[in-house]
Amino acid sequence: MSGSPAAAWALTVGPSHLLMEPGHTARLSVTDSGSKPLTVTGSVIRVGETASQKCVPAAGTVTGVTVSPAHLTLAPGVTGWVTVTVAKGAPAQDAAAVFTASAGQGAGTARVSGAVGSQVVVGHVPGCHIPAPVAAPVHGGAGIGGDAGLAGIAAVGLVVVVAAGTWLRKHLRWQA
Amino acid sequence: MKIYTRVGLTGAVAALALAGAAAPAVAGGPTGTGNVAVNSTVQPALYLTLSGLTPTITLNGQAGTTATAPGAENFSIATNDTGFTLTITPSLAGLQDAAGDVIPNSDLSIQETTGVSGSPTVGFNGAEGLTVLGQTGLPGTGFTDTLNENWALAIPASAAPDTYSEQFTYTAIGS
Numbered sequence: 001m002s003g004s005p006a007a008a009w010a011l012t013v014g015p016s017h018l019l020m021e022p023g024h025t026a027r028l029s030v031t032d033s034g035s036k037p038l039t040v041t042g043s044v045i046r047v048g049e050t051a052s053q054k055c056v057p058a059a060g061t062v063t064g065v066t067v068s069p070a071h072l073t074l075a076p077g078v079t080g081w082v083t084v085t086v087a088k089g090a091p092a093q094d095a096a097a098v099f100t101a102s103a104g105q106g107a108g109t110a111r112v113s114g115a116v117g118s119q120v121v122v123g124h125v126p127g128c129h130i131p132a133p134v135a136a137p138v139h140g141g142a143g144i145g146g147d148a149g150l151a152g153i154a155a156v157g158l159v160v161v162v163a164a165g166t167w168l169r170k171h172l173r174w175q176a
Numbered sequence: 177m178k179i180y181t182r183v184g185l186t187g188a189v190a191a192l193a194l195a196g197a198a199a200p201a202v203a204g205g206p207t208g209t210g211n212v213a214v215n216s217t218v219q220p221a222l223y224l225t226l227s228g229l230t231p232t233i234t235l236n237g238q239a240g241t242t243a244t245a246p247g248a249e250n251f252s253i254a255t256n257d258t259g260f261t262l263t264i265t266p267s268l269a270g271l272q273d274a275a276g277d278v279i280p281n282s283d284l285s286i287q288e289t290t291g292v293s294g295s296p297t298v299g300f301n302g303a304e305g306l307t308v309l310g311q312t313g314l315p316g317t318g319f320t321d322t323l324n325e326n327w328a329l330a331i332p333a334s335a336a337p338d339t340y341s342e343q344f345t346y347t348a349i350g351s
């Protein structure tokens with residue numbers, strides 16, 4: 001995110017955490033911020049606490065949270081968009097949508113992959129550190145209606161302005 | 177009366193125009209299957225970037241000695257969120273060779289020489305993830321951690337001479 005030259009391998013996710021409710025969907029961006037193409041795999045993992053750390057990958061399954069598409073092929077500088085869906089009836093849980101890509105080929109004792117994850121908090125405020133709800137691009141089941149409602153309010157406002165202007169022009173003309 | 181009729185038509189046209197303008201934003205989300213990739217010019221409000229990972233780490237040594245790889249990894253985590261964790265997760269419980277021989281992950285250790293207070297040396301426990309860094313209370317305006325790691329493997333005296341390897345995943349999660 002700085003002006004320095006891009007590393008060979010770099011992966012960005014945004015937003016980096018989401019607060020969601022059952023029945024909601026949200027959109028995440030996954031960007032190849034490095035200088036070589038990446039094959040990215042998306043998955044959902046459980047997030048929990050250990051004795052010393054919060055919000056770390058944990059054992060256990062995640063129920064009713066999915067990412068789609070699960071695979072992206074990204075060229076350097078390109079962003080892919082992934083939809084996170086929380087099913088209706090999904091339980092309250094702490095999860096993370098994680099996007100993983102190999103750091104490269106080669107022989108070695110340790111072969112390294114890197115992953116970036118957006119914490120997905122479903123239905124409650126977790127033990128993890130989230131100070132306040134954020135403006136995540138969450139669209140609920142009523143999202144279309146909500147947006148249409150905003151458009152309607154704007155339209156009504158415009159109608160009022162046009163009507164007032166027209167009435168004033170007519171009225172002033174009559175007075176002249 | 178004519179005035180209000182005319183205004184009503186104008187308003188209806190305006191409402192339709194606004195509804196039409198709003199519709200693409202609502203329907204624009206990618207909900208299909210398969211790859212969806214577009215050129216991006218807008219940064220997300222909150223981001224987390226992991227960068228600079230070295231693809232492979234090589235530890236060479238004789239049985240009964242400790243193989244080291246100073247500066248094996250040098251990478252960065254950047255975010256404008258208020259926290260994140262970094263966990264290194266092995267794919268197996270140990271390094272394996274082609275014959276199925278295993279050097280347990282507990283013989284493998286990592287020292288964060290920069291980026292973590294105290295430069296601790298930590299070891300793996302089976303296939304469990306190793307959380308090497310947890311940041312909370314960050315300013316939320318942009319923050320970068322740069323970590324430099326030494327890797328070391330205490331090769332058991334009983335280990336058969338061969339090439340052992342394993343996959344490790346560095347996972348950074350925003351919070």
